[in-house]
Amino acid sequence: MSTAMRHRNLPQLMLQAREALMTQFRPILNKNGVTEQQWRIIQALLTHGPLEPRQLCELCQISSPSIVGVLLRMKEAGLVDRKRMAGDQRRVRISVTARSRQLGQRMIPAIEKRYAAIEKQVGVQTLKQVYDVLDALLAAVHCAPAKIAETEADPAPVSRRRRSARSQSVR
Numbered sequence: 001m002s003t004a005m006r007h008r009n010l011p012q013l014m015l016q017a018r019e020a021l022m023t024q025f026r027p028i029l030n031k032n033g034v035t036e037q038q039w040r041i042i043q044a045l046l047t048h049g050p051l052e053p054r055q056l057c058e059l060c061q062i063s064s065p066s067i068v069g070v071l072l073r074m075k076e077a078g079l080v081d082r083k084r085m086a087g088d089q090r091r092v093r094i095s096v097t098a099r100s101r102q103l104g105q106r107m108i109p110a111i112e113k114r115y116a117a118i119e120k121q122v123g124v125q126t127l128k129q130v131y132d133v134l135d136a137l138l139a140a141v142h143c144a145p146a147k148i149a150e151t152e153a154d155p156a157p158v159s160r161r162r163r164s165a166r167s168q169s170v171r
Contacts, residue, residue: 050095
């Protein structure tokens with residue numbers, strides 16, 4: 001039995017779009033010996049300055065367990081520095097090294113050239129619309145999981161909690 005869905009698989013479509021775009025940029029990354037995750041981290045640090053690993057996780061969409069290994073390899077390769085924070089020795093800040101800055105100076109012109117080619121291929125207005133729509137989508141769904149959880153939650157646990165709260169208030 002097949003049940004037709006009313007909507008296209010948006011996450012799958014976005015993954016396909018991401019993969020199509022990454023084929024434009026992977027040759028630049030490969031030529032410069034960095035992975036996609038490493039480049040996202042370098043780019044975030046070049047843009048925002050030193051950051052904590054948890055901030056990098058959020059900005060670069062890298063899971064916390066994964067970022068530990070990525071940052072370790074980047075430190076070993078001389079791409080990032082780690083410094084303990086003065087106020088709290090448990091916390092560290094990650095910053096770029098001179099090597100990462102040089103890498104950025106070498107890669108950014110090639111990446112901007114690829115963006116220009118993409119703009120020429122799809123049109124400046126279309127690319128602007130894509131940015132606008134994605135920004136709006138992210139803003140709208142950023143708080144949606146809590147709303148979805150409330151509306152799709154099993155009503156039984158809620159009613160049990162209410163009964164439990166009532167019975168405690170009676171005591």
